[in-house]
Amino acid sequence: EAGVVQSPRYKIIEKKQPVAFWCNPISGHNTLYWYLQNLGQGPELLIRYENEEAVDDSQLPKDRFSAERLKGVDSTLKIQPAELGDSAVYLCASSLGAGEGADTQYFGPGTRLTVL
Amino acid sequence: GNSVTQMEGPVTLSEEAFLTINCTYTATGYPSLFWYVQYPGEGLQLLLKATKADDKGSNKGFEATYRKETTSFHLEKGSVQVSDSAVYFCALSDSGAQKLVFGQGTRLTINP
Numbered sequence: 001e002a003g004v005v006q007s008p009r010y011k012i013i014e015k016k017q018p019v020a021f022w023c024n025p026i027s028g029h030n031t032l033y034w035y036l037q038n039l040g041q042g043p044e045l046l047i048r049y050e051n052e053e054a055v056d057d058s059q060l061p062k063d064r065f066s067a068e069r070l071k072g073v074d075s076t077l078k079i080q081p082a083e084l085g086d087s088a089v090y091l092c093a094s095s096l097g098a099g100e101g102a103d104t105q106y107f108g109p110g111t112r113l114t115v116l
Numbered sequence: 117g118n119s120v121t122q123m124e125g126p127v128t129l130s131e132e133a134f135l136t137i138n139c140t141y142t143a144t145g146y147p148s149l150f151w152y153v154q155y156p157g158e159g160l161q162l163l164l165k166a167t168k169a170d171d172k173g174s175n176k177g178f179e180a181t182y183r184k185e186t187t188s189f190h191l192e193k194g195s196v197q198v199s200d201s202a203v204y205f206c207a208l209s210d211s212g213a214q215k216l217v218f219g220q221g222t223r224l225t226i227n228p
Binding site: 045107 | 148152158159161165167205209215216218219
């Protein structure tokens with residue numbers, strides 16, 4: 001079974017430029033998460049989707065960050081414009097969302113963003 | 117709010133040594149508890165989990181027991197290997213918000 005797929009793995013951009021990250025969750029997983037992981041810290045939730053609906057985006061900085069999950073499968077996280085402080089690893093995770101094991105999340109390899 | 121506190125690192129051990137990484141939590145209700153491992157350049161991998169008090173999660177020689185009375189979920193392994201070198205994260209599942217709350221991570225280095 002394929003795991004959570006993310007691309008790109010690495011991205012280097014100049015500040016004020018836009019950037020987008022893509023995530024394909026495990027097949028059949030209804031719940032999708034985007035986490036931010038700063039260097040030396042644990043991941044922090046940015047947004048959670050149940051199917052195509054964003055049910056928790058309270059930690060997403062909406063002035064510059066946006067996300068979408070069209071058709072309830074793949075998801076894209078965008079930053080526009082990027083700032084130096086956005087340099088971090090952006091992790092995507094998915095889970096079943098219901099039933100036994102619903103609270104177990106599976107993570108992708110992440111996208112390491114460097115803003116110069 | 118819910119939170120997780122991990123033993124500060126980094127931790128350096130010799131091969132075949134006994135490992136303990138401490139983890140304590142603060143939570144309302146009855147969260148599930150997890151240990152994730154992150155190898156260099158990779159994403160987080162689920163190592164083990166426990167869903168209720170006194171449950172023991174185990175995988176690849178690692179164990180952790182859900183202790184409600186001490187609000188702890190310490191990770192242990194009897195004999196570590198060089199390949200265990202990684203960053204280990206303790207986390208709880210906030211059932212209300214349906215998100216994982218992570219500790220800050222503990223970097224483990226095993227020397228041959």
